[in-house]
Amino acid sequence: MTTIKDIARVAGVSVTTVSRALNGYSDVNEETRKKIVEVAKQLNYSPNTLARGLVMKKSKTIGLLVSGMNRENAKDNFTFQVLCGINECASVREYDLILFNTDSSRQREKTYTQLCRERKVDGVIIQGIKLDDPYLKEVMESNIPCVLVDIPVETKTVGYVSTDNVLGAKKAVEHLIELGHRNIAMVNGYKQAFVSQQRLKGYEKALKEHGIKVKKNWIVDGEFEEEKAKEVVLSLLSSAPDITAIFCASDLMALGALKACQQQGISVPHDLSIAGYDDILLASYVTPPLTTVSQNIFEIGYEAADLLIDMLEGKAQKHHRILETKLVQRKSSARIVNI
């Protein structure tokens, strides 16, 4: 393995000069630099980032704390899309990514700070964490630069990227209202999830602004699961048959709602309109295709990385970025039929 020492020897200069030449310092004779670069190439030199990191206390590395990279969640590609976005940006800005695992009990023994310090990451992006996760508290106490996905915390070292979930939900519900619906139920995720809280807010806001009363018992939790959502929708519909539309806080739950309707012989969208959230791949493939709120997930990842690196390099003023959502109208929602 070639080191700068080797280069120094061959080029007949000192290691100091080699270091300076290779790192583009100005105070090196152009001749000398050329020579050094040449030799480096010739010897097929690659710098040792460990050694560099050791002395510089910077590694040009971003840690990724992603919950849900396990067997159960392998089919959820939200996380993957975020990852792709992060990856793309990191690569453009020449950072490497290191994946921490937060799932296995083994790693759980290590604290967040330990994880980061051991690997000397410059900063961290956290995705898929819940509001009540113990890591979250640590994040805010530690002084390691960090960007959260979909959790609105902003401090000197912590920032976040999210979409406007209130507005997104509002758009969906308003769409239903415009179709003539007044009896609109909501299947939410779970209360600890920030996005759930926001989407609920959007739902209530839309109703109120249109003079529709919010009925608490028409708001049920589907825990972001298809099966669970199906169950709650079944019981919801049996107890309140006058509901004509359901807004679901995720497409997966909308799928569950769809199944519930199928089972009950309720025709969607003729008898009941359904709107989802996320615009997952499946949304356009199911029958009927799902009306849903689309967020550019890749972009979320990209912006998260971009924000973090800006923070690391002292280029960020505000530590948050909010992305837009877009209502995608498909076939699961329709104008209400007057009976």
Place this chain on the structure above:
Amino acid sequence: MTTIKDIARVAGVSVTTVSRALNGYSDVNEETRKKIVEVAKQLNYSPNTLARGLVMKKSKTIGLLVSGMNRENAKDNFTFQVLCGINECASVREYDLILFNTDSSRQREKTYTQLCRERKVDGVIIQGIKLDDPYLKEVMESNIPCVLVDIPVETKTVGYVSTDNVLGAKKAVEHLIELGHRNIAMVNGYKQAFVSQQRLKGYEKALKEHGIKVKKNWIVDGEFEEEKAKEVVLSLLSSAPDITAIFCASDLMALGALKACQQQGISVPHDLSIAGYDDILLASYVTPPLTTVSQNIFEIGYEAADLLIDMLEGKAQKHHRILETKLVQRKSSARIVNI
């Protein structure tokens, strides 16, 4: 930041002893060790993996060379499932993962070997690479331990994990034959893909073993794309209307075939049976649900990491692992109707 030096000072021993104690060497007095461990905890010590890696020339890190983590591929969750498997295993065996990017032109400037050496990864897992990718050649020339996903190369330092694609395809085609089909076409991916070559082999094998002649012009390439597959199926069916079943080398292409049938008013499975490959999430959601060959993708990732780590730790005899596939019978294939 606490270092072993600090611990040594506080505990009143030398750094050597601290190092030995913390790394679980046997030749340390139990008393001393207890003391040291205590102090370490008290000072909230985390080892600096950079420093350790520098001297040990090992980093307990696996590099991930994943093509297709970009905007276009964000929706493909094969890669993600592999990733999840790798992640799970790595975490169990206490390795960290570092994500290299092979997409951006910037990184492309660096050779594979450079990428690995700079970061001092112990080994690499490569996924999503094509047979004609220049990196592949490098991989085989370099002496960095490496495990390939779905590419059968086995050397002293290179291994691979794959499923038995010949057998998988054979299962699917045999299933169609058992349903009474004799006129079975195949929509393949593209010729440079190893899996395509294998699946073709399985297709031909199944036919031959049942005394059915292989018709070359019934084998078309759909380039693993839904739209393209739809096109080729349309022209295939118009030129050979006696085809009663189609085996597609991927579910995505099977979806395309399904759309082609829909467009032509061909009823699946009544008029035509379709079998896919992969068992992607969509497969069970489309109408009719797709009969397909399922591979445990998570497991592929898991085994890839496991194999690599075995290789790194000198525990691997053979450098390949072949996983099983499973035929999943759904509604897109049915017994042939005698007209």
Place this chain on the structure above:
DNA sequence: GTGAAAGCGCTAACAG
């Protein structure tokens, strides 16, 4: 413009 020397935090002979 260049070099000598120190040191980042850790491990590993070697000696005791």
Place this chain on the structure above:
DNA sequence: CTGTTAGCGCTTTCAC
């Protein structure tokens, strides 16, 4: 069982 010492490959004062 424990400490002394050297050194991994690199950057960075500080002199010259």
